[in-house]
Amino acid sequence: MNMSNNRVLTMARAGREAVKWEMENDKNVFMLGEDVYKFGGVFGTADGLGEIFGADRILDTPISETGFIGLATGAAIAGMRPIVELAFADFIGVCYSAIVNLAAKHHYLSNGEFKVPMVLMLGSGGGYNNGGQHSQALHACLAHMPGMKVIAPSNAYDAKGFMHAAIRSDDFVVYMGQKRTSGVGFFGAPIPDSMSEIPDEPYTIEFGVARTVKEGTDVTVVAISWAVHQAMDAAKELEKEGISVEVIDPRTLVPLDRESIINSVRKTGRLVVADEDYQSYGFTSEVIASVIESEPNVFKSAPIRVANPDTTIPYSRPMEQQVLPTSARIKQAILDVMK
Amino acid sequence: MNMSNNRVLTMARAGREAVKWEMENDKNVFMLGEDVYKFGGVFGTADGLGEIFGADRILDTPISETGFIGLATGAAIAGMRPIVELAFADFIGVCYSAIVNLAAKHHYLSNGEFKVPMVLMLGSGGGYNNGGQHSQALHACLAHMPGMKVIAPSNAYDAKGFMHAAIRSDDFVVYMGQKRTSGVGFFGAPIPDSMSEIPDEPYTIEFGVARTVKEGTDVTVVAISWAVHQAMDAAKELEKEGISVEVIDPRTLVPLDRESIINSVRKTGRLVVADEDYQSYGFTSEVIASVIESEPNVFKSAPIRVANPDTTIPYSRPMEQQVLPTSARIKQAILDVMK
Amino acid sequence: MLPDNETRVKMYRTMLTSRHMDDRIMELYYKDKTPVFDIAAGLIPGEIHSSHGQEACAVGTVFVLGQEDWITAAHRPHHTAIARGICVKKILCEIMGKANGLSAGRGGHMHLYSKEHKFCSSGIIAEGMGPAAGMALASRMQGKGGIGVCYLGEAAVNQGAWHEVMNMAGVYKLPFICVIEDNNWGVSVSKAASTAIARNSDRATSYNALGLYVDSNDPDDIYNKMTEATEYARSGKGPVILELKTYRLQGHMLGDPQHYVPEEEKLAFRDCTIDYKNKLVNEGVITESEADSIIADIKNEVDEAVEFAIKSPLPDAQNALTGNFV
Amino acid sequence: MLPDNETRVKMYRTMLTSRHMDDRIMELYYKDKTPVFDIAAGLIPGEIHSSHGQEACAVGTVFVLGQEDWITAAHRPHHTAIARGICVKKILCEIMGKANGLSAGRGGHMHLYSKEHKFCSSGIIAEGMGPAAGMALASRMQGKGGIGVCYLGEAAVNQGAWHEVMNMAGVYKLPFICVIEDNNWGVSVSKAASTAIARNSDRATSYNALGLYVDSNDPDDIYNKMTEATEYARSGKGPVILELKTYRLQGHMLGDPQHYVPEEEKLAFRDCTIDYKNKLVNEGVITESEADSIIADIKNEVDEAVEFAIKSPLPDAQNALTGNFV
């Protein structure tokens, strides 16, 4: 990403900028969740917005996730455009029904009588030793279920554009940001490629359009969220060793841009899929199955998955590193798929 | 299944028999859930057990799923062996955290200090016009998450054997029965092949071993739960048309018997996967990916998925039939995969 | 405030409409499920939770509400929907899964929706709590003055969502009312077996809410307390819990023989449509013969709606695949 | 019942152990996260919720419990674990992710477990409620006579699980106690902003439970009320809610500057380790110099445990892949 210009922002800042713009321009937009008003959201998603918009539009909630997601759903049905901040993706556990049975199904079951123009923001993923209940990615738990768009941007440009699009969408949209890509202070120096030069004006990005992060001819790596940066690190290293890697970031899990993925694999004939979520019944199998069901003879070698090997996420650093889709693991997978 | 012998039971009766035996032989086994004591469980899982074992061992609960799954987890930690009846799989929404963050993670996070020898029984699936919140299969929502075995028997013999194994297991086991395979009175005449001749004595079945329901050479159909019967119907019809179909029932999603599936596809070169759950990020993609990642050149034609096309389940009969993996859809898929 | 006589007669008519609709549904439900009962068979498949016996709760509360107010109903929504004035034909079509049902057959009996009537429902226990509170909040934010009312059963109170939303409504002082229809049973579990205290309205103290209780299953008494409830909620003082003692005359769902209900309790069941008729006649609000002609009228209307629904076409199967997104 | 002097001194020592452990953790936590703070860096990574200020709640309650009783602690578990007598070395090793930690590094700071001590914890708010109630039930079923005690913060009370389990404990009359440590904050949200009423112990009326409140953050007072609570719970009368006013001296998690806490409130913060020391000295239970030597002792012990933990080996990375199943 070109950072020569003036405004290079982190993902959290970029997303927040979109929220701010939409709140300024549409009085029906409001935000609610734990610790948004004074704290600005645990992952900086609402930083300073409390002061600007006040406690009535940046609404602190009790620790009642089922309650406030249900409440936001009702507010959306009644004409508001709520943005719900749910700090950790792990917490979908305590409000899964409100998400999947209520918010996601209202439009369909009411035959469109009621729209649910709501955004649910989740901070996902680990890699900073926060233990098994605060480090999960979990996007497949949401993407598997009908009735919601699921987006997982990997950089600030996408973060802003998708946030504008999500807020303006009349559909229920789940917006997942990997915590360590957020660029929030306590995660150390931001991942350089997660930051982008950000135009002042608002813009939207279409859901369901993958981004080719890097072109290449030997291997396609499909990666999402934080794993995109790991894939890029691996790709850059292997470039030196003469392997040309194409990195595709689908950016949205629902809708999933299967076409772009398939086109890339048509070119390379080799596929590695990298994802921080649990491996089985997840993102990696969906990508692989999507390719093979339309191109059964495309593979020069067996596709490889780099995901959490179906294990609870351990706290201790060496163990946690073992289960993450690190650049080292992705690199090894690329080498293996080239054999 | 041979029904010549004396005791041909439905799945609900067979499973209940195992529960009864285990409760008679291990005083630590008890059952809890909504409507188990006097009602015998909405889907007959506890029929008559209340009278036999009394209200202290067949414990009616309030409509507090998070509460009673948490409670059962604690009881299991403290040495009991609870069987939790959660009538509809759809209700995992209101207790997902208790299942996936608590019960499923306790053993790992405590490094085995505490075991959770607990069985969670779920009635899954639709096809009887019960609407979008009472008809979901949802096994992928559980199988995706680490720390629990997930089993989904399709017939009474398996139901009994797996129930014994589940209760005796020191792991947390989720036991999913498709409601219409249960053979419970209000679902009409039972599916013949869901009933089995049941030995009097207890027996267990190993998790992770698929069953070849029917041998064949042209196409492999992998199907789970209710879809097994639909696959068999399709297979029998196509047999007449000269297509030899092999039907594999993995029976357990976690662990998944990838080896048996792969061996079958090695033989047939063609694969159809049938499942009642939502298609994307689910069982069908996992099966397909599992084959291709170890046998990239095995397919004579593109594998085909027959699952819910990622839509909320509609109530009205013609619409609901449209989204189910019916024998008609499976048959068409087999014909397509043969092209 | 007690309802005037015009309102009372209208309440009575509405109770009957709901009752006769449920009677016809029951008849049609069983009809083509014999000789072997198959829940998936016939004109009306799936579970049906009829409102027999609880009609008083619906009219006594809904009649106090205005156009600006929002309702979320429970898995047992017929009486509430009828009281809200939703078209009987459209309800019946939805319950039969017809193309011209409220949701074109996508929803079904537990999922009745009408934008015009600001009416939603949900089959997951207590899941209407959050939405109704959110509708109350939205009404306040938009300065529209509406309140949000969530209907649920006494057993639903023990679901976590109930507590979370009651507390939030207390904290935000939302114009929100939770109407609890206490028919003493959650499927086969009695209130005493599921609830640590006798009256859920006493739980109001946990939420800085107003707790009200009506033990008569009488529309006038309910109307009176609901008036108090709405005045309180509209005043900005905070939420209200209104618990109404009532009776579940036809079991949890059609086909439930209620074996688990003690015989003495069954003998004590009251039918609010009969009690209210007698009351109105005794008080001279209507005569016996007026009552008879009301019943006949309503039966005709409902029967006509039933005929209409039966004749209505089923939706195209392909419709299943659209509508998940706008 | 008030604690005897021997117990009081032991409580004081235990409070100090917890405090000094938390002090050392804080020091080590910040040490290698400079100059750019990175939560993933250093000897102790991840979130740390220290117990600074709440030690009185742990000793005053846990010291009343017996070997047969079960505990589930919250995301802020250090003081509770120390009061339960769990080995400081093993706790520190776990917090540093070492192979000889309580869970061999699999759990971490929010996941302290010890079978010997019948002690569990969980990082999901209010998720200890169900397990503690289930442990109470299991104890009763097995005739072992133990009770279950769940520890959580005042903000956790607004989670649905809390309500569901309190009600079940009331219905089943479980020997169950919920200890609420009310430090007035759930991360950045004050109790007044999250809770519809002032005292969670008043919510006991919703569950046919005994509600008790202690406002002093004094171990003796807490011990006294906890004795009442355990007697009640053991008697079979049902559950108890015991709310304890306390103070969160180091913010929600290490690194939280608590900007959102009003200055007056911060000035009113009390340190129970100092208050209790003064009380014991004033009452002649220990002398100033005894107090000093206790402090020195404890510091030594904790420092030794810290050294041990620092020197302990990290686990093998491959261990990550096993242990999901028995």
Ligand SMILES: Cc1ncc(C[n+]2csc(CCOP(=O)(O)OP(=O)(O)O)c2C)c(N)n1
């Ligand atoms: C979360 C959840 N758990 C369980 C059910 C199954 N269920 C449907 S209705 C019902 C009983 C409800 O009782 P109550 O709230 O008193 O309402 P009533 O049926 O008496 O009108 C139950 C357990 C459900 N729909 N949702």
Ligand SMILES: Cc1ncc(C[n+]2csc(CCOP(=O)(O)OP(=O)(O)O)c2C)c(N)n1
């Ligand atoms: C279900 C859930 N929601 C949110 C969180 C994030 N969280 C962790 S601690 C906390 C505040 C808890 O406050 P309180 O219960 O008062 O305990 P304290 O931190 O004050 O000890 C929050 C919101 C969580 N861990 N689990």
Ligand SMILES: [Mg+2]
């Ligand atoms: Mg009821």
Ligand SMILES: [Mg+2]
């Ligand atoms: Mg607190």
